[in-house]
Amino acid sequence: MTSQLRALLSLPTPLTIPPSDLSLVLASFRLSSSSATLDAERTLSLAILSRPLSPSTATSLLSSLSSLLSYNSSSPDRIQGLGALTALLQVAPQSALAFLQDPQFQRSFSGTVEKISGTKKGGGEGDGERAALVRLLVEAAGVGSLRAQVREQAGEWLESLLSGEKDELVKTTAAVAVIKLRLGREEGMPAPTPRPNETTLDSLGTLLSTSYITSSSSSSSPDSQQASLVALEGISYLTLSSTPSSSALKSSLITPTSPFLTALLPLPPRNLSSPVAYTLATLLHHLTTYPPLTPPLPIPSALAPPPPPEPRLLVQSRNSTLLTSFPLLPTLHSLSTSPSSSPQTRALISTTLHSLIEDRTHRPTLIAAGVAKDLRSMAVSTDPSKRLPTTAARKIAVQALAKLLITAKPDLVFDKSGLLDVSFLLALEVAELDSSSLSAATEEEEEGGGGGRLLRIFECLMALTNVASLGGEVSEKLAAVIIGRQESGKEGGGGGGKEGRHMMRVVESAMLAPNAMVQRAATELVCNLVCTDAGVEFYDRSILPPSPSPPSPPTPTPPTEPTTAATGLSPSLHILIALCASPDLATQLAASGALASLIGSTPTIAFAVFGNATQKKGWETVLDLVRSDADEGLQIPFQSRTCVSRYFENRS
Numbered sequence: 001m002t003s004q005l006r007a008l009l010s011l012p013t014p015l016t017i018p019p020s021d022l023s024l025v026l027a028s029f030r031l032s033s034s035s036a037t038l039d040a041e042r043t044l045s046l047a048i049l050s051r052p053l054s055p056s057t058a059t060s061l062l063s064s065l066s067s068l069l070s071y072n073s074s075s076p077d078r079i080q081g082l083g084a085l086t087a088l089l090q091v092a093p094q095s096a097l098a099f100l101q102d103p104q105f106q107r108s109f110s111g112t113v114e115k116i117s118g119t120k121k122g123g124g125e126g127d128g129e130r131a132a133l134v135r136l137l138v139e140a141a142g143v144g145s146l147r148a149q150v151r152e153q154a155g156e157w158l159e160s161l162l163s164g165e166k167d168e169l170v171k172t173t174a175a176v177a178v179i180k181l182r183l184g185r186e187e188g189m190p191a192p193t194p195r196p197n198e199t200t201l202d203s204l205g206t207l208l209s210t211s212y213i214t215s216s217s218s219s220s221s222p223d224s225q226q227a228s229l230v231a232l233e234g235i236s237y238l239t240l241s242s243t244p245s246s247s248a249l250k251s252s253l254i255t256p257t258s259p260f261l262t263a264l265l266p267l268p269p270r271n272l273s274s275p276v277a278y279t280l281a282t283l284l285h286h287l288t289t290y291p292p293l294t295p296p297l298p299i300p301s302a303l304a305p306p307p308p309p310e311p312r313l314l315v316q317s318r319n320s321t322l323l324t325s326f327p328l329l330p331t332l333h334s335l336s337t338s339p340s341s342s343p344q345t346r347a348l349i350s351t352t353l354h355s356l357i358e359d360r361t362h363r364p365t366l367i368a369a370g371v372a373k374d375l376r377s378m379a380v381s382t383d384p385s386k387r388l389p390t391t392a393a394r395k396i397a398v399q400a401l402a403k404l405l406i407t408a409k410p411d412l413v414f415d416k417s418g419l420l421d422v423s424f425l426l427a428l429e430v431a432e433l434d435s436s437s438l439s440a441a442t443e444e445e446e447e448g449g450g451g452g453r454l455l456r457i458f459e460c461l462m463a464l465t466n467v468a469s470l471g472g473e474v475s476e477k478l479a480a481v482i483i484g485r486q487e488s489g490k491e492g493g494g495g496g497g498k499e500g501r502h503m504m505r506v507v508e509s510a511m512l513a514p515n516a517m518v519q520r521a522a523t524e525l526v527c528n529l530v531c532t533d534a535g536v537e538f539y540d541r542s543i544l545p546p547s548p549s550p551p552s553p554p555t556p557t558p559p560t561e562p563t564t565a566a567t568g569l570s571p572s573l574h575i576l577i578a579l580c581a582s583p584d585l586a587t588q589l590a591a592s593g594a595l596a597s598l599i600g601s602t603p604t605i606a607f608a609v610f611g612n613a614t615q616k617k618g619w620e621t622v623l624d625l626v627r628s629d630a631d632e633g634l635q636i637p638f639q640s641r642t643c644v645s646r647y648f649e650n651r652s
Contacts, residue, residue: 029083141180461521468528
C-alpha cells in the first residue's frame with residue numbers, strides 16, 4: 001500500500017483521487033498497533049491530506065467520513081473516521097472546519113460523540129473509541145471557532161474522565177482538552193461560566209505532573225511515551241500565562257527536590273523525537289521567562305484587565321533553583337545540538353538561555369558550561385535546519401551574547417574566530433539603528449517602559465567596546481566591519497564602504513543620543529576604534545578639503561605651516577571635541593582619549609584641530625580641560641595636555 005500512497009502523493013495539485021484510492025488513505029488511520037509500515041503509511045496519508053484537494057475529491061472525503069462516523073457504523077469504522085478527522089484538523093484545519101460546518105456531517109458527528117460518551121468506562125471495544133474521540137477533542141479544543149462546540153457537546157464528559165478513568169493516556173489527554181477549553185478564549189467573547197464542581201487548574205497541574213512521573217518511570221510502551229508527551233504539553237499550556245494559578249504551579253514544580261523535574265531532567269535528548277524535543281523546549285521556556293520590561297498595551301474598558309506580571313525576583317529564584325539543583329544546562333546543550341531539534345525548538349532554547357543570562361550571577365556558570373558557543377552556533381549557522389528561524393529569534397541570541405561579552409573578558413568567552421563571528425552579528429544589530437529609533441527608545445524609557453530597547457542598544461555597544469579593547473587582529477577586523485575601507489576619493493562624512501559608513505553614522509548618532517549611558521558606550525567604542533588603522537583612516541579621510549579660492553600667481557615664499565593647516569574640522573571631529581566637554585566624566589575620558597590618540601597618529605588631524613587660526617573650538621575645549629579641577633578626574637587634564645604636546649610634536 002505504501003507504493004500506492006506514494007503514487008497518489010506525486011499527483012499534481014489539486015489532487016483528484018478516485019474513491020477507491022481515497023479509501024486507502026483513510027485505511028491508514030484504522031486501529032492497529034504501531035509498526036514501521038503503518039507509521040510510514042500514516043505519514044504519507046497525512047502528506048496527502050495536507051495537499052489541496054479538487055472539489056470532487058473533497059466531496060468524496062466528506063461522504064466517506066460521514067459514513068464512517070454514522071451512528072450505526074461499526075466500532076472500527078468510527079475509530080478510523082475519528083482518526084482521519086483528527087489528522088485533517090492537524091494538517092488541513094480549514095478543510096476540517098468546512099466539514100464540521102456541513103449540516104449532514106454535523107448530525108453524524110454529534111451522534112457519534114453522544115454514543116461514545118455514553119459508553120461504560122473501562123469496558124470492551126468502547127476503550128478504543130473513547131481514546132480516538134479524546135484525541136480528536138483535544139485537537140478541536142485548540143481551535144477557537146470549534147471551542148464552544150466542543151465545550152457544549154463534550155465538556156462535561158471530558159471532566160468526568162478525570163476521575164476514575166483507568167487508561168492513563170485517555171485521562172491525561174482529557175485533562176489537556178479541559179485545560180484548552182478552560183484557558184482558551186474566543187475573540188470578543190467573555191470567559192466561559194465555570195461549571196459546578198469543575199476541576200481546578202491547580203488540580204489539573206497536579207494530575208498532569210503525576211501522570212508524567214508515572215508514565216516516564218513505567219515501561220517504554222508507545223502508550224506510556226505518548227502519555228508523558230501529552231502531560232508535558234498540558235503543563236506547557238498551564239504555565240503559558242502569567243495568572244496567579246500559573247505562577248503558583250511553576251513555583252510548585254521548581255523546588256530543589258521536585259520529583260517532576262527529577263523525572264524530566266535529564267532526558268536522553270539524542271533519542272528524543274522532534275515533538276518531544278519541541279514540547280520540552282516550550283515548557284523550559286515558560287518556566288524560565290521573565291515578564292516583559294515594556295508595559296502592556298491599553299486594555300478596552302469592556303474587557304477584564306490582564307493579571308499583573310510575575311515579580312522578576314520570583315522568576316530569578318526559580319531559575320537559580322533550576323541551575324543549581326538540576327542538570328538543566330546539559331539538557332539545553334543537547335537540545336540545541338540534537339538532530340531531532342527543529343529550528344523552532346532551537347529558537348525556544350535560545351530564548352531560555354537568554355532568560356538564564358539575565359541574572360549576572362549566573363553568567364560565569366553559563367560561560368563555563370559553553371552556553372556562548374551554543375548561542376553562536378545557532379545564530380551564525382548557514383544550515384536552514386540548524387539556524388534560528390526568524391530575525392526576532394536571532395536578535396534574542398545576539399542580545400544574550402552581548403550580555404556575556406560585557407560580563408567577562410571577550411577572549412575568555414570565544415576564540416578569535418568566534419569573536420569575529422559574534423562581533424559581526426553585534427555590528428549588524430547596531431547598523432539597524434538610526435537617530436529616530438534611538439529617540440523612540442529614549443521616549444519609551446522616559447514614559448516608564450523600562451528601557452527595553454534602549455538596554456539592547458547599550459549592551460550591543462558595550463559588547464563591541466569590550467571586543468575592540470582586545471587590540472590586534474580582532475580589533476582591526478572589527479573596525480574594518482564598523483568603519484569600512486574607502487576605495488578611492490574622499491567623502492565628507494567619513495571613510496569606508498557604504499555599509500561601513502552607515503554603521504559609523506549610527507555609532508555617531510549614538511554618541512549624540514539623549515541617554516547618557518548610550519552616549520558613553522558609543523564614545524568608548526570610538527575611543528577603542530581609533531587605536532586601529534581603520535579608525536585613524538576614517539578620521540583622517542573625514543578632514544574637510546580647503547574651501548576653493550581664486551587662482552593666484554605663484555610666490556617663492558614657502559608656507560609657514562604644512563598645507564594641511566588649511567583643512568577644516570569634519571563633523572566627526574566636531575563630535576569628539578564637543579564630547580570632551582560632556583557633563584559625564586566617563587564620556588569626557590573616552591572622547592579626550594580618542595582625540596589624543598588621533599592627534600598623535602597623523603599630522604592631518606593634529607593641524608585640523610589646532611593648526612588653523614580659525615579653529616578656536618579645538619583650542620578652547622582642550623585648554624578648558626587642561627585647567628579642569630583635579631577632583632573631576634586626573635586623567636582629563638593629563639589627556640588634554642597629551643593632545644597639546646602631540647600637536648607640537650607633529651608640528652616640529
